[in-house]
Amino acid sequence: MTQLIWNGLFVGSFYALVALGYTMVYGIIRLLNFAHGDLYMLGAFVGFGVLSVAGGLATGLGFVALLIVMIISMLVTGTAGLVLERVAYRPLRGAPRLSVLITAVGASFALEYGMRLVAGPNPEVYPVRLAGDPVNLLGARITVQQVSLILIAILLMAGLQWLVMGTETGRAMRAISQDPTAALYMGINVDAVIARTFFIGSALAGAAGVMAGGYYGKIDFLMGFIIGLKAFTAAVIGGIGNIKGAMLGGLTLGLLESIGTAWIGGQWRDVFAFSFLIIFLTLRPTGILGERVTERV
Amino acid sequence: MTTNLATSPARARALFDRIQQNRYLGLVGLAVALLAPFITATNYALSVMTSALLFVMLAVGLNIVVGYCGLLDLGYAAFFAIGAYVSGILATRYGWPLLATVPVVIVAAVVAGIVIGGPTLRLRSDYLAIVTLGFGEIIRVTANNLTITGGPSGIYGIPGIMLLGVDLSGPVGLYYTCVVVVALAVLGAARLGRSRLGRAWRFIREDEDAAEAMGINTYRVKLAAYIGGAIWGGLAGILFGAQLSAISPPSFTFLWSALILMAVVLGGMGSTPGVVLGAIFISVLPELLREAADYRYFVFGILLIIVMIFRRQGLWPARAVERQSRRDRRRAEEHDVRKGKEVVP
Secondary structure: OHHHHHHHHHHHHHHHHHHHHHHHHHHHHOOOOOOHHHHHHHHHHHHHHHHHHHOHHHHHHOHHHHHHHHHHHHHHHHHHHHHHHHHHHHHHOOOOHHHHHHHHHHHHHHHHHHHHHHHOOOOEEOOOOOOOOEEEEOOEEEEHHHHHHHHHHHHHHHHHHHHHHHOHHHHHHHHHHHOHHHHHHOOOOHHHHHHHHHHHHHHHHHHHHHHHHHHHOEEOOOHHHHHHHHHHHHHHHHOOOOHHHHHHHHHHHHHHHHHHHHHHOHHHHHHHHHHHHHHHHHHOOOOOOOOOOOOOO | OHHHHHHHHHHHHHHHHHHHHOOOHHHHHHHHHHHHHHHOOOHHHHHHHHHHHHHHHHHHHHHHHHHHOOOOOOOHHHHHHHHHHHHHHHHHHOOOOHHHHHHHHHHHHHHHHHHHHHHHOOOOHHHHHHHHHHHHHHHHHHHHHOOOOOHHHOEEOOOOOEEOOEEOOOHHHHHHHHHHHHHHHHHHHHHHHHOHHHHHHHHHHHOHHHHHHOOOOHHHHHHHHHHHHHHHHHHHHHHHHHHHOEEOHHHHOHHHHHHHHHHHHHHOOOOHHHHHHHHHHHHHHHHHOOOOHHHHHHHHHHHHHHHHHHOOOOOOOOOOOOOOOHHHHHHHHHHHHHOOOOOOO
């Protein structure tokens, strides 16, 4: 049981990292960024590319190397998020919702199959593995690497929380999410702040991508599809648009999945998670922490 | 001569408009479909054309949801899968003839539509997009894991269609069956789009709040669109099983749903001729461009973005104004006559 909870928390922290980007972008411009899961995939591949180029040097350093690679890959995916926003989403701001959603699907497709063109259709094996020796703790097998990955995730989330609640950019973000027009009148550079939001959200997804690559060891160009869906589920469970909710939702989904799979079998993992999405939307569409959102006309 | 050149774009546009408004357009399309096998009737050509027809049916069905009602359904392949699996299981395990499975498939599609659409359509419309995406995965993974669906290897040995003792399972028979069914499906969807319900759908697409204020029960009407799409998808699934005689989970991935969406968007959301041509284009293009297979989906993704930014109405846009039906025109004339107005011929 402890093992299940531990596994759930571990996977949940990945979900939470990806869900954060989803929820930030949704909170600020009400856009479901379907390509978000693919930025996670991009992050994993950038990490893979850097590690392959660095070669023996990196494998020797192990964990530290992975940290450096993670930062590089966060910068790259962040920039990719910026470009995506500038090229695909900004021209459509104010357009009907359907058009923006379709654009997001197109962006996701382009990223996935663009990566397939670059890296080929077969899965790649990460050169650095974070297997490590397990330590027994209250009956759960825990590795040092798992603990450090969770710590990194927590640090990133804490940093984000500080950024949103404690800085001027964060205040601008919150202002835009409440009322973009009024924010504009108050002298906030709305475009710049939205671009920054995309950068941060995408960078977090990139970090999660490298962590997943290092931990699971295998990456492929469609890996972002399922995680994107799961992250959305996590964001909905926590209350979409709510940053703490995304963290809570990620952990909740991780735990539910881990316990659910032990109960009904691993092959039903995804069905279980998405059924939760549907159940949650039926019973409590605003999520655990979400407030009642009225549709504004 | 020079004036001719200068006006040619305008002239081309006028010509295009005339073609678009032609009431015999559908008949011309049907004639082309009926006569195509007389030009080339190799097994390969027939199978490509049958697949294109199925794709047309799917695109027209998705057009009800996306084009008319403006709801984004990203798991349309799920209904396709439900139709194919329900009819396949009944036909292979219980020995039903394929035609007898039609009512069951319709019921299954409606139930699935209510299960997914029921809770989500009350919420913001973008929730529907992602829930349907999840639903597509649920159906595929379920089909992969159950024993009754044959697991990863799927169902094989699905019989062809028999109608009144006539065997329609050969490539030619199947092709013409598909022509008839798909023609009816296209006609049905187009008529539905022009009906009272269709007007409500388009109203909701343009402005949901205004539609609600006008007394349209938006939830019920949206659910009707979603269920309509589900039925079209399910029926296409039966034909799919009949064509391939074997179905397995990899046939129903997100890629399919995305390609169908691509056909609808590219052709012109809400425009029947546009969607039909879009579907034919999307399904036949890969056969013509075999070498470019790797680039295909990448280009499709980019194309979706470009179409949305620069030409949202698609290549063959839907008309904004409805053509008056003959009955309506006659009624209007009678009305004018009764009022003593001069009837304009």
